[in-house]
Amino acid sequence: MTSPLPQRHPCPPGACDCGRERLADGPERRILWLTREEEKRLVERLENLRDLEDLQRLQSRLYEQLGIRVHIAPGFNEVRTMRGIVIELEAQLGLCRKTRQAIPAAIRRGLERNPQVAFRLLDAHDLLRDA
Template identity: 70%
Template sequence: MNSLPPLRQPCPPGTCTCRRDELLEEPGADLRILRLTRHEEQRLRERLENIRSLADLERLQQRMYEQLGIRLSISPSHNEVRSMRGIAIDFAEQPGLCRKTRQAIPAAIRRGLERQPEIAYRLLDAHDLLRDA
């Protein structure tokens, strides 16, 4: 018997723009994102909130891509960076990624950066924003 991993429960109709049904109907579609159940999403948010270094954050970004297909870019915004809100966290377009997840992951990353501000400084330095400081 072929056992499939549990898939995320569908959002109530009309509340989300994830296009989950389209993804399930498409032959050969990448269904990795649907493996992110609510329980697994909670674990991911906890890990993102407890990052210890920029390398740890980059490793989590890589693992999210490998395991779920989530492409996430984290960079300083084009305007001034005065708080963690000044760091842009963007997702690549991906069917199946729930609207709530698109909000929860950046919020968890920002909470992690607030707990460990030196990670934000390393991120700014990696983008050469602190060269004159």
């Protein structure tokens, strides 16, 4: 007999706009597998990026396992700090408000800790080709 996968506890009423109650049974419910403990592990992993390939691998794993699409690109203006890099999560039912804030913040901290990853990201978008 297999036990069901643990699911995230619902947010208090009125505290979140995740739309958890509108999720239908099916593949979109996989976002509920991201428990608070797993979210802490994810944030820690995102803060300790090794290189650009590691970041891209984490992006693909987030989509494969939880359906979370993360887009990371240089902003429209000059990129002078890590705030100039735009990190967006696609809108998704069941994705908690706090998680939507924690993932980009963790990626930004990871880029600040390892600026070589940010430089490679900028280079991948051809911003440093003439430097």
